[in-house]
Amino acid sequence: MTQATLPDTHPGRGRSWWRRNQxxxxxxxxxxxxxxxxALYVIFPIFQSFDVSLHAWDGLGEPRYIGMENYAELAEDPAFYTSLRNNVIWLLLYLLAIPAGLFIALFLNQTVTGIRLYKSLFFFPFVISQVVVGLVFTWFYDPTFGLLNIVLGWVGLGPVNVLGDPAYVTYGIIAAGLWPQTAYCMILYLTGLNAVNPEQIEAGRLDGAKGWRMLWHVVLPQLRPATFIAFVVTIIGALRSFDLISIMTNGGPFGESRVLSFYMFEVALSEYGFRMGYGAAIAVVLFVIMLLFIAYFLWSMYREERDR
Structure with missing residues (x-):
């Protein structure tokens, strides 16, 4: 008489660890x-920058530990405060790219004649190099043959040397940077508008919402992910602005167009004698500022999702 085989109640028994956890x-x-x-190219360099900022180092010899002396020097450095002030101006004005990109995206999301041509024209600044943008606006602002001063001459205003005047230079460079940044925000919002739920739009119309009320109460809540990305990218772009300043003014006139990233380059790799430790201290300050802004937006989004 054969004995019945009982079913295996432990199907994982006898199998290798890899098969059980595959x-x-x-x-x-x-x-x-x-x-x-x-970890190798982002996380490790961040900690390395903190370490370098505590040393006096020319990039070649043996680093000498000096503790917080670089940070103490920053607190008394007028060029650092000029750079920090310009970064704040960049940050505030650069955020204009977000509403500008939104309204352009709303326009391009319509069905009108020649919409593909309009999309191409608005998309063009995003695909060209920042170096090209800097050169174009340098020619545009030129006090002798620039288009800006030609137009000002038509209305009887004298020539304005935007890039040579300490009062205007930062705003002129920011205007150049807003051109491609607005195009980038426009692309984000165009992508977000494709995901807007048409049923919610129709429900809003039935409830009498239109115009600004429709935009504020129906469309914008569905564009929160695009808005978050636009804020983060715009803030990072404003705080690490370097290439336009290098191309258009090289920090001038008299250092009035410097920002923290450009000042970091100057002290670490340029005319200030390869002070790697001091440049790293500036980089750490810039990193902390970025981290605070991004952490705030991440916390805001998390809180909104949690309260839903």
Missing amino acids: IGITPWLFLAPGIAFF
Whole structure:
């Protein structure tokens, strides 16, 4: 008489550790190369910058530990405060790219004649190099043959040397930077508008919402992810602005167009004698400012999602 075989109540028994955990481990294996590169080229340099900022180092010799002396010197450096002031101006005015990009996206989201041509024209600034943008606006502002002063001459106003006047230079460079940044925000919002729920739009119309009320109460809440990305990218762009300043003024006139990223380059790799430690201290301050802004927006989004 044969004995009946009982079913195995432990299907994982006898299998290898890999087979039992394959489903949970496989995603991490795909992520591992990206995590390794991120840690090596982003996380490690951040901590390395903190360490370098505590040393006096010319980039070649032996670093000499000096503690917080670089930060103490920053607190008494007028060029640092000029750069910090300009960064605040950049940050405030650069945020204009977000509403400008939104309204352009709302216009381009309509069905009108020649809309593809309009989209191409508005998209064009995003695909060209910042170096090209800087050169174009340098010619535009030129006091002798620039288009700006030609137009001002038509209305009887004298020539204005935008890039040579300490009172105007920062605003002139910001205007140049807003051109491609607005195009970038426009692309984000165009993508977000494609995901707007048409049923909510129709429900809003039935409730009598239109114009600004429709935009504020129906459309913008669905554009929160695009708005968050636009804020983060715009803030980072404003705080690390370097290339336009380097191309258009090289920090002049008299250092009035410097921002923290450009001043960091000057003290670490340019005319100030390769002060790597002092440049790293500026980089740390800039990193902390960025971190505070991004952490605030992340916390705001988390709180909104939690309260829903």
